[in-house]
Amino acid sequence: MIxxxxxxxxxxxxxxxxxxxxxxxxxxxIVYCDHYGEIFNIKSQNxxxxxxxxxxxxxxxxxxxxxxxxxxxxxxxxxxxxxxxxLNCIYDCEYCFLQGKHMSAHYLLFVNYExxxxxxxxxxxxxxxxxxxxxxxxxxxxxxxxxxTNFVDCFLPIFEKNKNAILELRTKSVQIHKILKHKPIxxxxxxxxxxxxxxxxxxxxxxxxxxxxxxxxxKLADAGWxxxxxxxxxxxACNFAKIYENLFKDIALNISKExxxxxxxxxxxxxxxxxxxxIKEYPNxxxxxxxxxxxxGIYSYSKEVQKKLENIVIKKLKKYMKDVPIYNCKV
Numbered sequence: 230m231i232x233x234x235x236x237x238x239x240x241x242x243x244x245x246x247x248x249x250x251x252x253x254x255x256x257x258x259i260v261y262c263d264h265y266g267e268i269f270n271i272k273s274q275n276x277x278x279x280x281x282x283x284x285x286x287x288x289x290x291x292x293x294x295x296x297x298x299x300x301x302x303x304x305x306x307x308x309x310x311x312x313x314x315x316l317n318c319i320y321d322c323e324y325c326f327l328q329g330k331h332m333s334a335h336y337l338l339f340v341n342y343e344x345x346x347x348x349x350x351x352x353x354x355x356x357x358x359x360x361x362x363x364x365x366x367x368x369x370x371x372x373x374x375x376x377x378t379n380f381v382d383c384f385l386p387i388f389e390k391n392k393n394a395i396l397e398l399r400t401k402s403v404q405i406h407k408i409l410k411h412k413p414i415x416x417x418x419x420x421x422x423x424x425x426x427x428x429x430x431x432x433x434x435x436x437x438x439x440x441x442x443x444x445x446x447x448k449l450a451d452a453g454w455x456x457x458x459x460x461x462x463x464x465x466a467c468n469f470a471k472i473y474e475n476l477f478k479d480i481a482l483n484i485s486k487e488x489x490x491x492x493x494x495x496x497x498x499x500x501x502x503x504x505x506x507x508i509k510e511y512p513n514x515x516x517x518x519x520x521x522x523x524x525x526g527i528y529s530y531s532k533e534v535q536k537k538l539e540n541i542v543i544k545k546l547k548k549y550m551k552d553v554p555i556y557n558c559k560v
Contacts, residue, residue, distance in 0.1 A: 230319075231253065231377075232257060233257065234284065235260050235261075235268050235287070235335075236262070236286075237262060238261055238263055240287060240289050240341070243289075245340040246287050249377055249379075252377055265337060269316075269331070269332065269335060269337055271332060271333070276333070276334045277334075279333060280321060285338060286336065288337060289339060293348075294349075295312050295348050296311055297309065298310060298364060302495075302556075302558045304490070304491040304554070306359075308352070308360070312348075313365075313368035313369060314338065314339055314345060314369075315337065315338045315339065315369040316337040316368045318369050318370045319336070319370065320373065322434065322436065323434070326499055326503055327368065329502075329505075329506040329507035338374075338377075342384070345384075349363060349394070353394045357393065362394075364397045365380075365396070365397065365398050365399065366397070367399070370399075370400050371400045372400040373400065373402040373404060381411075385408075388416055392415075395416050395417075397420050398418070398420065400422070401421070402437065402445075403441050403444070405445050409449070409452055412453075417454070419446070419454055420456070422459045423458070423460055423480070424460070425466070425472040427466070427472060428464050432464075432516075443480060443483050447484055454488075455489075456489055457489070457491050457493070458491075460476075460493070460494040460495075460542065461495040461558060462495060464497060465538060469541065473541070474549075477548070477549045481550060486553050491554045494555075494556075495557070496530055496560075497530070498528065499527070501526050501528060539557060
């Protein structure tokens, strides 16, 4: 899959760089550079073309590692942060905001995990009187590339030792074997993202089927792990109430509600600049047909449509997941 790996000169001798390169069984082209921006931030790149054959960039993350999450994106905590050890995703969902956010479709992996650990521990100590929530999977899929990144084995031990912190790993992947090798910890949530199967087949390219994701989630739940249900974005479609109810029902039949930490959902939404870039580079008729409205600089469905969808989703979720906390991720 990966034919070329770009490596920043400052981390070419980093132990994790060497381990990552050793995981490639086929011969790869290695190109050294002074800074990842020389490849990743070039303005003339075409995200869609590059997505067909992305390279891997190994770099050092400078500056701030943790970022605040909007209050409305919480799953019960007040101190919420996200971090990105990697930018871009191996999947190709047509609604993905990353194609409007980044110049490049290359996978950018920051190898200096230890610097992330330092900031995470600092926040935990700073918020010692209440739990800190840390979210992975905003700018990449937490698990899909784990065979190369070894992310799970590196980050889980930090949270095993710090019970006053909650880690959410958001994913559409079924690569759960490394998690299953660890003893379950109550302060880690494996959060699976879903859309109904007919929608997923149409616009979530390269993503494992809904059935396979439910099977993976069940294995984790049966092993004692807490799972999360993430229906984001909610996508209006024909027979909306029926197809979403069938999805909720299928999950409820396989996953005990006692294993579900939380449920969250949100409408498709994009900042204006990001939306314009997406439409320019990828004039996707399926996405454009959703009739977006500019709501104070955020492109999403009209307020009336949002309210209608919210009411249906909440009603159906409560039917199948009674007493599980439900969070509406409004912008």
